[in-house]
Amino acid sequence: xxNAKASFYLSQFIGKPxxxxxxxxRVFGGQMKCTDKDxxxxxxxxxxxxxxxxxxxxxxxxxxGNPSAPVNxxxxxxxxxxxxxxxxxxxxxxxxxxxxxxxxxxx
Amino acid sequence: MDVASSSANSSRVHNDGSVYxxxxxxxxxxxxxxxxxxxxxxxxxxxxxxxxxLDVGQLVKDEYFTLFESIGALEIMDPKMDSGFLQPGETxxxxxxxxxxxxxxxxxxxxxxxLCYEMAWHTGYPxxxxxxxxxxxxxxxxxxxxxxxxxxxxxxxxxxxxxxxVFLEVLRAYCxxxxxxxxxxxxxxxxxxxxxxxxxxxxxYNRVLFVQVPVDVFAxxxxxxVDLMEDPDLDIPDAxxxxxxxxxxxxxxxxxxxxxxxxxxxxxxYWAPILSSITTIKNTHALGTPVPSSFSTKIQRKLAxxxxxxPIVDLAFADALAKLTQLCTDCEEATRFTTLPLDPxxxxxxxxxxxxxxxxxxxxxxxxxxxxxxxxxxxNTSISLPLTDIRSLVFPSSPILDPLNWTLSPPRNPxxxxxxxxxxxxxxxxxxDRAGQPYLDFWIALGQNRCRLRRMLTHVIIAWDFLxxxxxxxxxxxxxxxQQLGVEPQVxxxxxxxxxxxxxxxMMEKVVLLGFEQDIYLPDEFAGMYYFLSxxxxxxxxxxxxxxxxxxxxxxxLIGASRYxxxxxxxxxxxxxxxxxxxxxxxxxxxxxxxxxxxxxxxLGLIPHLKRPFSTEELxxxxxxxxxxxLQPVEVPLFAEFQAALQPYGSYSSPSSSASLQADxxxxxxxxxxxxxxxxxxxxxxxxxxxxxxxRKSKASGVEQAWGKEVNGLLASCVALGVGVAGVKDAVGKxxxxxxxxxxxxxxxxxxxxxxEGKRYAEGWVVGKVVKV
Numbered sequence: 001x002x003n004a005k006a007s008f009y010l011s012q013f014i015g016k017p018x019x020x021x022x023x024x025x026r027v028f029g030g031q032m033k034c035t036d037k038d039x040x041x042x043x044x045x046x047x048x049x050x051x052x053x054x055x056x057x058x059x060x061x062x063x064x065g066n067p068s069a070p071v072n073x074x075x076x077x078x079x080x081x082x083x084x085x086x087x088x089x090x091x092x093x094x095x096x097x098x099x100x101x102x103x104x105x106x107x
Numbered sequence: 108m109d110v111a112s113s114s115a116n117s118s119r120v121h122n123d124g125s126v127y128x129x130x131x132x133x134x135x136x137x138x139x140x141x142x143x144x145x146x147x148x149x150x151x152x153x154x155x156x157x158x159x160x161l162d163v164g165q166l167v168k169d170e171y172f173t174l175f176e177s178i179g180a181l182e183i184m185d186p187k188m189d190s191g192f193l194q195p196g197e198t199x200x201x202x203x204x205x206x207x208x209x210x211x212x213x214x215x216x217x218x219x220x221x222l223c224y225e226m227a228w229h230t231g232y233p234x235x236x237x238x239x240x241x242x243x244x245x246x247x248x249x250x251x252x253x254x255x256x257x258x259x260x261x262x263x264x265x266x267x268x269x270x271x272x273v274f275l276e277v278l279r280a281y282c283x284x285x286x287x288x289x290x291x292x293x294x295x296x297x298x299x300x301x302x303x304x305x306x307x308x309x310x311x312y313n314r315v316l317f318v319q320v321p322v323d324v325f326a327x328x329x330x331x332x333v334d335l336m337e338d339p340d341l342d343i344p345d346a347x348x349x350x351x352x353x354x355x356x357x358x359x360x361x362x363x364x365x366x367x368x369x370x371x372x373x374x375x376x377y378w379a380p381i382l383s384s385i386t387t388i389k390n391t392h393a394l395g396t397p398v399p400s401s402f403s404t405k406i407q408r409k410l411a412x413x414x415x416x417x418p419i420v421d422l423a424f425a426d427a428l429a430k431l432t433q434l435c436t437d438c439e440e441a442t443r444f445t446t447l448p449l450d451p452x453x454x455x456x457x458x459x460x461x462x463x464x465x466x467x468x469x470x471x472x473x474x475x476x477x478x479x480x481x482x483x484x485x486x487n488t489s490i491s492l493p494l495t496d497i498r499s500l501v502f503p504s505s506p507i508l509d510p511l512n513w514t515l516s517p518p519r520n521p522x523x524x525x526x527x528x529x530x531x532x533x534x535x536x537x538x539x540d541r542a543g544q545p546y547l548d549f550w551i552a553l554g555q556n557r558c559r560l561r562r563m564l565t566h567v568i569i570a571w572d573f574l575x576x577x578x579x580x581x582x583x584x585x586x587x588x589x590q591q592l593g594v595e596p597q598v599x600x601x602x603x604x605x606x607x608x609x610x611x612x613x614m615m616e617k618v619v620l621l622g623f624e625q626d627i628y629l630p631d632e633f634a635g636m637y638y639f640l641s642x643x644x645x646x647x648x649x650x651x652x653x654x655x656x657x658x659x660x661x662x663x664x665l666i667g668a669s670r671y672x673x674x675x676x677x678x679x680x681x682x683x684x685x686x687x688x689x690x691x692x693x694x695x696x697x698x699x700x701x702x703x704x705x706x707x708x709x710x711l712g713l714i715p716h717l718k719r720p721f722s723t724e725e726l727x728x729x730x731x732x733x734x735x736x737x738l739q740p741v742e743v744p745l746f747a748e749f750q751a752a753l754q755p756y757g758s759y760s761s762p763s764s765s766a767s768l769q770a771d772x773x774x775x776x777x778x779x780x781x782x783x784x785x786x787x788x789x790x791x792x793x794x795x796x797x798x799x800x801x802x803r804k805s806k807a808s809g810v811e812q813a814w815g816k817e818v819n820g821l822l823a824s825c826v827a828l829g830v831g832v833a834g835v836k837d838a839v840g841k842x843x844x845x846x847x848x849x850x851x852x853x854x855x856x857x858x859x860x861x862x863x864e865g866k867r868y869a870e871g872w873v874v875g876k877v878v879k880v
Contacts, residue, residue: 019147
């Protein structure tokens with residue numbers, strides 16, 4: 001991808017909600033503010049999500065008897081964060097389009 | 108009903124006058140719940156590729172997002188910044204279940220541990236490292252409950268077998284009351300008129316400490332817990348039962364005392380019950396078994412905090428109880444404020460003494476006192492507090508303050524001149540208004556901790572300096588009006604300026620003395636600072652001397668006019684003014700003696716004189732005088748003057764007039780020595796007279812004991828200095844013959860008593876001790 005294309009592609013996501021999965025299994029959801037060549041990403045208004053521990057899952061299943069019982073993830077507001085590129089495992093774009101609207105984004 | 112009449116055909120007016128839209132209009136479209144379809148796109152690959160396409164250093168960013176803002180971002184996965192970062196193998200959750208049944212001794216252990224953390228918090232550590240490390244408290248507060256009864260060690264339903272037992276219920280009541288107590292403490296500390304607490308951490312990390320729940324709910328929980336404990340069917344050794352109920356009782360009385368809405372009268376009765384239960388708690392502490400696993404640093408990850416977990420603060424139980432005792436005694440002492448005579452000078456003495464308490468009062472106690480001080484019941488008195496203060500010093504039965512002045516009405520035509528007496532009243536009212544804020548600022552400063560008090564006083568002094576300028580303007584008008592009335596001889600010259608000036612100088616003296624108290628100055632600076640102190644105090648003495656003379660004259664005038672009652676009243680003012688005068692004189696003379704003493708020690712090389720290659724004496728002098736440089740009239744002596752006073756024989760290491768120095772040193776009757784002795788004697792006499800007046804006449808009756816101790820300390824310091832001077836004089840005399848009088852040759856050395864070791868008779872007065880080697 002050449003520089004102009006790359007810049008255009010990335011700048012579409014500015015101010016848009018991204019979900020970033022980090023190497024330790026957490027997910028950060030927030031608005032993208034900034035990124036660079038090393039794929040460091042700055043998110044604003046971020047929430048941290050952490051999968052429940054095995055213990056909690058085990059208990060929930062035991063309690064309900066249903067092996068696919070829903071268990072809530074723990075979330076916490078963390079605000080403005082920078083996620084170093086090396087720890088980024090997966091990036092998801094959260095498109096919330098109202099029916100009939102086209103986001104017009106090149107994905 | 109304009110609306111109704113104009114649109115009567117399209118809308119209907121109902122009996123009650125309300126207007127409704129006609130029914131025939133189409134209803135507005137109901138707000139449609141947009142259930143936005145959320146599509147999640149995995150863009151990892153393309154994003155990564157695009158990033159690779161960027162140049163080094165190129166940023167793709169929101170144009171309003173600045174580098175400055177980005178500095179505030181937390182770096183994820185950085186162990187120092189990311190509070191959610193787990194070390195390999197570390198778990199987020201704790202293994203301890205707050206529903207684990209407790210034994211009675213474990214209950215005592217947890218209660219005592221909580222008390223330790225509570226006191227650690229009072230001494231300045233954040234809640235996150237103290238009380239919020241308790242899993243029990245965490246469970247009560249989080250997830251937050253809407254209904255108070257739901258604040259349990261569990262949420263929702265719990266199996267019958269796991270329902271908390273008696274001891275857990277008791278612990279719950281204890282924890283709830285504890286948390287509410289913290290809420291009260293925070294409210295009191297942050298509720299002060301001036302809040303900028305540096306020794307106390309009010310952050311609750313987004314946890315709500317039952318702010319909305321009234322205090323009696325907690326009292327009820329505690330009572331219920333006591334009932335549970337006293338149930339005869341409960342199988343528990345009596346000693347343990349007693350220990351637990353004592354702790355519950357303690358918690359209840361403590362919570363009551365912390366309550367914000369207590370009336371000012373009778374405040375003192377709340378603290379004694381707490382103090383009496385402390386002994387029992389101490390004696391039964393050994394019965395408890397600690398449960399360390401019920402506390403964890405991991406909770407900090409769940410708090411709204413941006414720092415990774417920090418270690419739990421451990422305060423030993425004995426220390427915690429000592430702090431608690433101190434807190435209660437300080438607060439009890441603070442309640443005595445309500446019993447003081449209605450006199451701002453009494454208030455001032457009380458505030459000053461309270462701030463000087465040793466150990467220094469905890470932030471809560473200080474807030475407690477300022478809440479009483481700034482309570483409307485204290486401030487809204489029938490008399491104006493600043494005016495009472497002014498009257499005590501400069502207006503002995505003065506025509507300026509004649510109540511009649513306030514009864515005159517202004518002329519109906521605003522262009523006509525006002526009667527002069529009314530002008531006096533208006534001028535005074537204006538000035539009192541103007542002085543109100545600086546006056547309050549002064550009191551606020553007195554409510555801070557010692558270090559801050561010193562720093563804040565320097566700012567208050569500046570405010571009073573401005574006030575002095577305004578006072579001079581008002582004084583000019585006052586004097587002109589008095590001249591018009593022909594009552595000039597009955598009034599002190601420039602009374603308001605005199606009052607402001609005396610107060611300002613007093614604060615300056617205190618700033619210097621606090622500097623000594625807080626070990627700001629090095630031994631080789633002692634001479635200079637005491638010199639400055641002596642200069643300032645001498646100015647205050649001169650001003651007070653004027654006031655005192657005026658009181659005397661005024662008494663004679665009144666006797667001459669056969670107004671014996673008034674004469675008596677004025678005469679009664681005399682002791683206060685004279686006591687202040689003697690105090691100022693004593694300070695000035697004693698500081699003079701000390702500065703001369705330290706100058707001699709510097710010449711003799713008995714005090715280490717540091718080499719400072721990167722600064723000059725002039726710059727250091729400027730630095731020390733910085734807070735006072737802007738003042739008018741000029742208070743800081745010129746450097747040349749200062750130099751001449753401190754180094755009369757040239758520099759300390761190589762005196763230019765060495766011969767005369769040696770001669771003066773050896774001659775016990777030279778001015779060098781006799782001036783010190785004279786100054787010590789003058790200081791001693793002055794302090795003795797202050798002592799004779801006693802605390803009541805010096806307007807410090809509320810703090811009689813501390814006042815007496817201070818005066819005695821000053822007197823003892825004078826004696827100690829006399830001994831020190833004699834020691835050096837002797838040593839110099841004996842060393843006669845030796846041309847070179849170095850330290851070794853003199854056979855004595857000087858020990859500087861350290862702060863807080865109890866070796867100073869008065870903390871602000873450092874008297875070096877001369878000992879033989």
